[in-house]
Amino acid sequence: MTQKVSLLITQLREKEALLAEKESRIKELERQIKKNSQNSSKPPSSDGVRKPAPKSLRTPSGKKPGGQPGHKGDTLLAVETPDTVVNLPVTRCSCGEDLSLLPVTEHERRQVFDLPLPRLEVTEYCLDNVCCPACQKVIVAPAPPDVTAPTQYGLRFLSYLAYLHQDQGIPLGRVCQISSDLFGAVVSEGTILQACQRLDQQLATFVDHTRELLKISPVVHVDETSLRVDGRNAWCHVASTPRLTLLALHEKRGREGIDALGVAPHVTGTLVSDFWGAYLSLSPKHAFCNAHILRELKAISEFDRHRWASEMASFLLDLKEKTASRTSPASEVERQEILGRF
Structure with missing residues (x-):
């Protein structure tokens, strides 16, 4: 009897282990099915006919649309030397008095910024x-x-x-x-x-110079996307910084296409990319694109119901907003505060 009970317990544990394995596999398959371009690194072209409605990864700020209190607006400033000055004389007062011969006390300036009439200017060269x-x-x-x-x-x-x-x-x-x-x-x-x-x-010389500047930039972003060229599939490879962008077409997506652009394998700074494996071995200093990190955090929050994922996403978005509004680098105290929150 004791031997039979032990056998049943062993079989039950084996069944439980098998069931747990199946549940894990089912959960992973459901996760793959629910993945799209908004919660993973999958491209929008893979969404198919059941494409999800576009949804921003940013959370509502609670602020009203438009300029915020304290925001310094951009005002169109008058120029000192306008291209054309049109003098508008005063001829008569509203009471009927003739003012055409009286001296002007001052001028009120109003400037209109507009396009000149579009026309081609023809220059003739007379060769003696x-x-x-x-x-x-x-x-x-x-x-x-x-x-x-x-x-x-x-x-x-x-x-x-x-x-x-x-x-x-x-x-x-x-x-x-x-x-x-x-x-x-x-x-x-x-x-x-x-x-x-x-x-x-x-622009050939400028392109070569841009490529060399990208190689020595402290942070370089790289990516690739598919497109059609002359009816055939091709890949547009890009390397960029806030001031420089270099694009190149190639028939290959992988290392051959990356090498053709001539930037990523030679970057001395930090290389920023998505999670595609072809980029991971190209630079000793590597960072992942925050947009892709936000998608992965969204997937963890949706599929695994982990609260920390949504909190991390809010932290990254808040950090981005604060960084964009700054005019000077953060102090050491602020850095420590950020690290503490992280």
Whole structure:
């Protein structure tokens, strides 16, 4: 009888252990199913048709929208030398008295900041032709380096079109429409692409210099995202600081693409990234992106119901807000207070 009871107890413990293992596995599978781009490092493209509604990771501050009490606003300041001055004379008083011949006591200034009428300015270069009396050869005056055709668009205008397309992300067709609507200039998409390619060539030295500055920056952020280029999948790799940004396209997401950008493996400071393993071995000093940390904390709070996760998220967001509003570094006392709260 005692032997049978012992056997049953052993079997019960084995069943309990197996049940605990299954429950743990079920919980892990449920966790994976519920993961999305807001509570994990998964990209938004993986959310599928049941994409969650966008929700900010910031917690409500309780403040009303708009400028806060004590906030120093930005006021449009008058300039001392306006481009145009329009004098508005006083001719008659409201009582009917003629004031047109009386001296002006003072002027009240009101300035309007506006765009000039959009139009292209045409500059004609007249190249002198002179016949040499010694050899009878006709010598033509040299034109400026950028003037190579009888008619052409200038560098400022082409740079503006390239800026709209590259920096503002406006499609080629709409840039053509802007050119026609604002300036009356009918340009082709090919003209804009040629301007972009020319600008790319002229920026080659600047890009190399930016890459070298990023390598020696104290903190460098790196990331990558997928996109379509000419109908094929590609990866846009980025390395950045608050003042510098370097982008590069590559067909590979991993180490080959990272090396092509030429920054992350050579960073001497702290490398900041998401949790993707390809970045973890690139720098002896590494930090994780706080946006991704907040997502993981949200997942822990939602799935595991740990209170400390939401408290840590609030701490990080509060620290970010205080850091953004500071004009000077924190004192040692403040640092110790922050560490104590942490």
